[in-house]
Amino acid sequence: MFKYDSLADLVAAANQSNEPLSKIVLREQAEAAETTEDALYAAMAKSLTVMRESVQEGLDPDKRSASGLTGGDAFKMMRAVEENRNICGKIFGTAMTKALAVSQTNACMGKIVAAPTAGSCGILPSALLTIAESRNISDHDLIMALFTASAVGMVIANNASIAGAQGGCQAECGAASAMAAAALVEVCGGTPQMCEHACAIALKNILGLVCDPVAGLVEIPCIKRNAAGVANAFVAAELALAGIESAIPADEVIIAMKKIGDAMSSTLKETAEGGLAVTPTGKKLCEKVFGCCQ
Amino acid sequence: MLQVFDIIGPVMIGPSSSHTAGAVRIGMYARSILGKEPVKAHIRFSGSFAKTYKGHGTDKAVIAGILGMDTDDARIRISMDIAKEKGLDFTFEEADIDGAHPNTAEITLTDAEGNTALVQGASIGGGNIIINKINNTVVEINGKSDTLVIPHRDVPGMIAVVTNVLADKGVNIHGFSLCRDHKGGTAVMTIEIDGDINESVQDAILENEHIFSCTILKAI
């Protein structure tokens, strides 16, 4: 049984049995839930299907969120990539398109898979579905990588938090980014250790990010933070796959993240009382939606 | 103990796992504790829930849960209309519940016969919840396994009565808590168990005269 309170311990266990993280996590989780690996795998396969559908739904150019504040961005990004207008290559452009798409589906009260939360739901699917297209990675490998991502998320949830209301956006988009980074490393053939470094690097880049949604809605800045989050996941995975190590171990980064979250003012933890939410424009948008500012 | 699907999941209707999916689940719990179709619901939101419930659709989500909808039900966005059609009278209040988690909802439901159930729960991230209070008794239920909630008279031997029934039926307990209002008053046992539980257990427990009721809360 794993306690999921240390990534280093998980990596050591994977190394000991000479297996990827996903395998040992799937096996342990099946045991813990008193079910079969096949059953868990099948359930995860369903999540991958919902993820795919949520990308598709979000590419609609005309769909707006219920508040009317957001919509159509994924389509714009997709067009830029299709017409070769984007400046950082196909993979980045595609990843950003998909991240925006899933986030928009969420804002429109569509069906998504929280990963780890709804606000950050675009990061992990876009990372995996993008790399799958460019490297021809099988669904099987993607589904397995979701177990690796889950393990990273569990450690973060156990030692810090995955709720914006408790830890700020570092807990949501930061956790999602770290999960995606580890998953990317695994599907690209990196070692468990590299997954750990990718996780550490991704989190370090996003430490301190506050949760300040305009009008309290999971739209501004959340949707674009998903695009940034997946870009960050690719950065971290790329560095780790090149053999670059995080000077601070992932487990310590997670503890740092917890302390930063605790130190954050409650105005910056999902209450819509600080940050972007209280900028003049943020307040104006809030008034537009609710008639008065909350 | 967290599981993979607490992290990758739930599959849900947006826009917020804490404010939508978690809220649906707290509503579902309140419904199952009442055990009947509610005709009235009063919801008090505290902390972040109080400040942002309208924007996140937390109000729609709680109502959807109270109506028995799951977190991936596409009707969540129109739950209030459905509630009105079904004759559910609902009201919301912004409150400041002392010491409560930032995402807390307290739900009071009433059925057609006037029975009420009060449930306080917190949405702790990623759609996961903790129920902190049932009818003025402090509990800690995460909804991950089937749970028995048993209010009874505070007299000696009650734990043994209940656990003997469970032992007889081969039910394994993995979590247990007990709270009472005052000596000799009403006490409530909450018992988390492995696997499924069936109604014969409930009937056997209810045979004891000091047991007021026995509710099985299915894992959600």
Ligand code: SF4
């Ligand atoms: S800003 Fe807040 S609500 Fe938006 S994604 Fe980040 S943590 Fe979630």
